[in-house]
Amino acid sequence: MTDLSPLLQADKGQPARSVHLVDKNGFDDWLKAQPPRHRAAVEAQKLKPVGYASAILPGDKAEDWSVVTVVANVEGLSAWCLAKLAETLPEGVYRVEGRDPGVATLGWLTAQYAFEAYKKVEKPTGPRVLLTTDVARIEETVRIAEATALVRDLVNTPAADMGPADLQAKAENLAKAHGAEVTVTKSGDLESGYPMIHAVGMAAEKKNAPRLIELIWGHPKHPRVAIVGKGVCFDSGGLDIKPSAGMRLMKKDMGGAAHALALAQLVMEQRLPVRLHLLIPAVENAIAGNAFRPGDVLKSRKGLTVEVTNTDAEGRLVLGDALAKAVEEKPALILDFATLTGAARVALGPDLPALFANDDALAEALLAAGVAESDPLWRMPLWAGYADMLKSDIADLNNSPDGGFAGAVTAALFLDKFVPRDMPWAHFDTFAWRPAAKPGRPKGGEALGLRAAWAMLKARYPA
The missing domain is CATH 3.40.220.10 (Leucine Aminopeptidase, subunit E, domain 1)
Incomplete structure (x- = not known):
């Protein structure tokens, strides 16, 4: 580190x-x-x-x-x-x-x-x-800077050296350093328990087999906080294959997992009084004879069925199963990070993560923290009026509506189907990449939304 x-x-x-x-x-x-x-x-x-x-x-x-x-x-x-x-x-x-x-x-x-x-x-x-x-500021500032460096390192590392097994190793090293426990679900248990994670990752080579990585830390009596990170270690687009230019930066498609690991590191270093539940669905969206197909209908952990209208909209699928698992443990709060949609980048550019939340107080706290920490967010609507776009003729949902309208919103609405309305949840659609250098912020992998989330957690659960 x-x-x-x-x-x-x-x-x-x-x-x-x-x-x-x-x-x-x-x-x-x-x-x-x-x-x-x-x-x-x-x-x-x-x-x-x-x-x-x-x-x-x-x-x-x-x-x-x-x-x-x-x-x-x-x-x-x-x-x-x-x-x-x-x-x-x-x-x-x-x-x-x-x-x-x-x-x-x-x-x-x-x-x-x-x-x-x-x-x-x-x-x-x-x-x-x-x-x-200001001696009291030193330790905290160093921790935040090192968490930022962790995100940058993970995102900058090529997919050949940052596959699902490598993300698992990073989580295990983090757990070892802080006395946490790690559970990894793979193979048949993944297929039966997390069918969408399995479907997205099953075409990858054995060494990059899909898995759900879970880390648990903290006293069981403390409020449970679930942090979920999209761990698509490389995204070819699947059978709806991306053009070569679109694949060039897909090593960064695990940027959500990088943010989740870094935030978990901060929580454990500061010893926040929470029961931390970190979940990383780690996959490679590869192409092979057994790849999932456009038109397939997938079952989800929650029981909803999903028609695959685009295999390149895979991040929401793996997150859906991970969110369903997080919800089962009845957390007081859920945060998820994902490099989810190009639509968010078109709307807000690379520096401004799109924030979706089902709780106004949580959204306001995150927005205020973003301003205070020079880590701005922009709230986007979970607008129910677009929910009809997710309808399917043969399944409960489709994963990628036709037409391309409101892509970031419909992706967030898809995730919303896996979280109860009375359970505070925020979704960060973050780019995790800086296309051009600025002072203190080099070109490459970047933590965007990390400091805002950390400041909110510190205020909500003071050590």
Whole structure:
């Protein structure tokens, strides 16, 4: 696991280079107050009052330099305002002058993430360490940054090395670290007990055989919280095969499982007073002679029958069986994460997960947490008026309505069929990928919705 703890340390007055903050409104006054050598350095480096811009300021001696950076608001720092510095500054220890870095510590840590499993990433310098006087924030911030790194690592790993068995191993390692129990359902037990998970994954090779991975942790008397993550480790589209361009990023189709594992890690590290039930339906949607077919009717764990109108709408099938299992244990709360629909990306883009919830209070808490944690969500409607789109002539449901209208909504409505209305449930349709880099957020696998969910859980079940 990525260890980011050395990068954020308590400020005990140790030697450190100064980081000066300035925003657009105060830039001119700040510049006028600087000594001539600083003004000359700013002019030479063409520093402008725009976000993430920075310049090196010379000191009395060559080794006494400091740095200035432009932020949106000196009085209200963002999670990402120091991230560019953490990516570009020389190795060393840094202290923000005049205030504690606060929430900006998160971006400082996540900016120094690199995925190096297959290629050594050439970094301009070694680790950059940030000092903080808010010692109580350090452990929590490091945990969140490391959970983010876990999502990124899992999603970035190619499907050949992140199949269902590999997801199982990740869950087992997590359980071992925190004294949890793992149960894995495969083969005949999967076929009889979770027929939709079995159907989606049965065409894969034996080493990638489908399975339901369950982790249980916490005191049985505490409120049960179920966290479900879509673990489609590669999605060819099945017999409704994707074009090659559509398959290019399908290693990330287990991004929901990555989020679920990372959130479970946070719950156990913080020892929230909950009975955690993590469920990951892990499959590869492959093509072979025994692949499930368009027109097949599948039974579900809940007893509903589902006509397969598109084998490329497989994520909702495996989630349906996993949600049915979660519901049987009567949890106080269910959260599920899934890279479920392209329709959500068309509607909201890659940075903004679509949130569906059957409980207004839960939705409001998640939206507020998303704003507070710089991890925004956008609520989409579980609009009953579109439920008729899921009707089938020969089964209780179809898995992919014709016409392409409201694709994210109808997918969520499909999942809603497996959750009772009186059981609080939220569904995150997250992209789990960043197509272009931003400071603190490199291109590739990304945690989107994780911090919002974690903040909500902490508030609901304080340790």
